[in-house]
Amino acid sequence: MRVVVTGFDSRGGVEPLVALAVRLRERGAEVTVCLPPDEEFERRLTGAGVRMVPFGAPVRPLATKPGPPDLPRRAAEVIAGQREVLGKLEADVLVATGVMPACAGARTIAEELGARYVYATFQQLTLPSPDHPPIAYPGRPFPENADVEQLWDWDRDSINLLFRDVVNADRRGQGLPPIDDVRDYVITPQPLLAADPVLSPWREAELRVVQTGAWLLPDERPLPADLLAFLDAGEPPVYVGFGSMPMHDTDPEQVVEAVRRHGRRMVLSRGWADLTSVGDDCFVTGEANHQALFRRCAAVVHHGGAGTTVTAAWSGAPQVVVPQGADQPYWAQRVAELGIGAAHAGPVPTAESLSAALGIALDRADQAKSVAATISTDGAARAAKMLAP
Incomplete structure (x- = not known):
């Protein structure tokens, strides 16, 4: 089985992918991890014997740059970088993690490849639930006095406002129909929650979330x-x-x-x-x-x-x-x-x-x-x- 794992995240989002890749390899899967070409990412995956294929531009210069980000422009760049690499791979399963537009781009590519798509998150605040509010996007502060349900509606509208046109432009270029709701398209009805159930217990909601526990792997690297x-x-x-x-x-x-x-x-x-x-x-x-x-x-x-x-x-x-x-x-x-x-x-x-x-x-x-x-x-x-x- 060929499994491709892709993510667009900071350094902390790489470590769980190392654990997943190693465990998949133990089950006989052929695993490829696609990440931005940050030196730290490549060093960690290579050191663990995991094949990494880089795409796009490094994350670090973007993450450390002061000032508000231009989210739609960044999303378009990430999706274009993913397409250049992911679209050339062969996969039976494509696992996407990280920021919402990157995962949307990955799901579109999974459609083209005929691969099973799986969304995974390391925290539950991207998963709609009556038990907690979502994360606010830069430039889209929450409306005052809104309840949790209204905040999740605001989250959906914010994601669509910021990213739907970008995602659909990519799909249009591949001859695919547009999507109406980016969040639902990314998350799917059964996402994986890779968070520890003691630290972050998931309570039942409309989504059929599968909480696997955090993706941890004993790290044998010696300290300097x-x-x-x-x-x-x-x-x-x-x-x-x-x-x-x-x-x-x-x-x-x-x-x-x-x-x-x-x-x-x-x-x-x-x-x-x-x-x-x-x-x-x-x-x-x-x-x-x-x-x-x-x-x-x-x-x-x-x-x-x-x-x-x-x-x-x-x-x-x-x-x-x-x-x-x-x-x-x-x-x-x-x-x-x-x-x-x-x-x-x-x-x-x-x-x-x-x-x-x-x-x-x-x-x-x-x-x-x-x-x-x-x-x-x-x-x-x-x-x-x-x-x-």
């Missing part, structure tokens, strides 16, 4: 020797990293000061914001094996991406989530509700605000360890069995 030496030289540090977030308004020294107020050393991840600092108590690192690193940390401070949240929960380290947008406020709320850490108020941490949140998280270490034992680790294997029975 100099980072290991730092970890071995003292008490467990606090990890601080904001992944693919640009963090334009964040002063790294405010973050460092917040950790120092607790008498803790820290590991600071540069991330896409290129954060840095100096001092014997602060180790600045590039990309590293989060599974191995988080298990040696007293706490994990991060932006609240789905992948970082579940990895920190799995490690047993308490968390501070500093949400920047999209689904991240949801994960911050869940971390606080489960008692495995704290939700920082707002996207810009100061020494005072982050120190307060870190104090709460450090006091919740026992609960974090308890919840870690409940995290499901077979989500990728479950999904692979469904895709390649």
Whole structure:
């Protein structure tokens, strides 16, 4: 069986695809992963022995560029880049993840290839439900005093306003009929929710969602020797990293000061914001094996991406989530509700605000360890069995 997995996402959206590809390969499937050509993406997939075929332009320059994005133009560029590559592949199953227009473009290509199309998401806020609101799109703030049902109507209308013309232009170029509702076309009646059921339980709604659990894979990559030496030289540090977030308004020294107020050393991840600092108590690192690193940390401070949240929960380290947008406020709320850490108020941490949140998280270490034992680790294997029975 030939399975093609495509996504347009940040670095955190790549790790689950590595897990899925490895589990599919174990079932005898021929797997190809199509992603933008960011160096980090290619390095991670190649290191795991997964075939990657790049398409389009890198994500990082777009994600870190200040100012509001031109979403329809970007969507058209992504769809065109996908078509150039995906349309030349052979597939029995095409799995799409990431942003809505990219998934719409992928489904159109699946139609042309005669492949089974499957939509998967790592968070449930793109799936209509009476239990939670959707994510607002830039330039389309929610109407005031709207209830959840009205917000989901607004979400549908926003997606169609931003992306329907782009999607239908691509379809028209292939001689295919237009679609009326981009969201329904992308999600399908039975999407996969690759999120842990303890961290993010799905409650029954109109959609027949299949919650597989998070797509996790034991990461055997060793930590760099100099980072290991730092970890071995003292008490467990606090990890601080904001992944693919640009963090334009964040002063790294405010973050460092917040950790120092607790008498803790820290590991600071540069991330896409290129954060840095100096001092014997602060180790600045590039990309590293989060599974191995988080298990040696007293706490994990991060932006609240789905992948970082579940990895920190799995490690047993308490968390501070500093949400920047999209689904991240949801994960911050869940971390606080489960008692495995704290939700920082707002996207810009100061020494005072982050120190307060870190104090709460450090006091919740026992609960974090308890919840870690409940995290499901077979989500990728479950999904692979469904895709390649």
